[in-house]
Amino acid sequence: MSQSRPEPGDWSHPAELARLQAAELPRVLAQAMRSPFYAARYAGRAKPVEAADFAGIELTTKQDLRDQYPFGMLAVEREKLATYHESSGTAGDPTASYYTDRDWTDLAERYARKWVGIHPSDTFLVRTPYGLVITAHLAQAAGRLRGATIVPGDARSLATPLPRMVRVMRALDVSLTWCNPTEIMMLAAAAKAAGLRPEQDFPALRAMFTAAEPLTEVRRKRISEIWGGIPIVEEYGSTETGTIAGQCPQGSLHLWADRAVFEVWDPETGGLSPTGRGQLVVTPLFREAMPLLRYNLADDVEVAAEGCGCGWVLPTVRVLGRSGAxxxxxxxxxxxxxxxxxxxxxxxxxxxxxxxxxxxxxxxxxxxxxxxxxxxxxxxxxxxxxxxxxxxxxxxxxxxxxxxxPTSALTAPRDILKARYLFGEGEDWDRAVMYA
Missing domain, CATH: 3.30.300.30 (ANL, C-terminal domain)
Structure with a gap:
């Protein structure tokens, strides 16, 4: 993988994507069979799994990943791993994911496919958790790939409360941010609580990247209004897959079908098709450490192949998520x-x-x-x-x-302290060793 690979608008016909997928599948299948999970699943076959067998490959589920925790899906030597991650576990026990340096090149390139661009002149505030999930590391890798200055703002951390982030955005002339839609609203509310106007007091801000929540068009437009009309650029992905779809200039989410094979699974019939409504199934094409064959994200989606006004031939996806219920x-x-x-x-x-x-x-x-x-x-x-x-x-x-x-969540500094052991007379020494 290299930065010279085609960009989303470079593909002129869906047939080109189909040829790429067909060319890469044999290597993907061979790599997958190096993992204990897939090796065991297909051990009884008379011949190795080939690209012609892809239509008969059963789905890989989140429960499969949970059952193989932590390294049952590993297809390379442990020494080759660059990072290890776990999902948030909001829908059950967390799943493990791991990536090599080569995997990270692909991950960063996919995230960096923002129609507004990421440039060396940008100061990029990453306001999602660094924790075990991949989200913040993904944005940081993509920002560094494109030469931007990264501000590791984290999220859900006592060390980076909202007032501090508002101060940083102003003082550093932050031009790009990465956070979920609710956090974008929280930043706006914190700015207002500090006596600032989000629509005019952050002149360097030119776009905000967002994901992790189903986002209606009316809400996206409202967030943009709050921040002075700047683009709110959405993407879609997971810790297990990285970014798998991104927004075009027309506002549609396009699946990166030149980086993965996408299918829609109908839970009622068990059928799989390239388009339609159901649960999204993904087979990454450039995954080394943890290949996934027909991985069911269990997200309700609607995939279409009709043309988009942006000119990209990549299929579009509407993510229904939990809001679909x-x-x-x-x-x-x-x-x-x-x-x-x-x-x-x-x-x-x-x-x-x-x-x-x-x-x-x-x-x-x-x-x-x-x-x-x-x-x-x-x-x-x-x-x-x-x-x-x-x-x-x-x-x-x-x-x-x-x-x-609460107003206190928008205004309280709450900066975390280093551990202390020696206190002066009258100080609260019950805080000894505690990070607060």
């Missing part, structure tokens, strides 16, 4: 995606950023924060929207700012 309320069904669209269709001047909802069988409860001056109007308008669009029994409540996201 609806909750019954009254005689209707409510999804997070549809509610999000309604909440963020309220006028920008109402400054609604944070909300929550609970779907009871007989009542939908929705709560949101809004400034005192507009709260009553916002409640009336959202009530009318829910009546018209959802038609379910509901109770809409407007809350004062700071109710759902």
């Amino acid at each position: 609806g909750y019954p309320v009254g005689s209707g069904t409510v999804t997070q995606q549809r509610l999000e669209e309604l909440v963020f269709s309220l006028p920008f001047d109402y400054e609604v950023m944070f909300w929550r909802a609970m779907a009871h069988r007989d009542l939908l409860r929705v709560e949101f924060e809004a400034p005192d001056a507009v709260r009553e109007r916002a409640v009336k308008e959202l009530t009318a929207l829910v009546d018209r669009e959802l038609g379910v029994p509901h109770r809409i409540t407007g809350l004062p700012l700071g109710t759902l996201v």
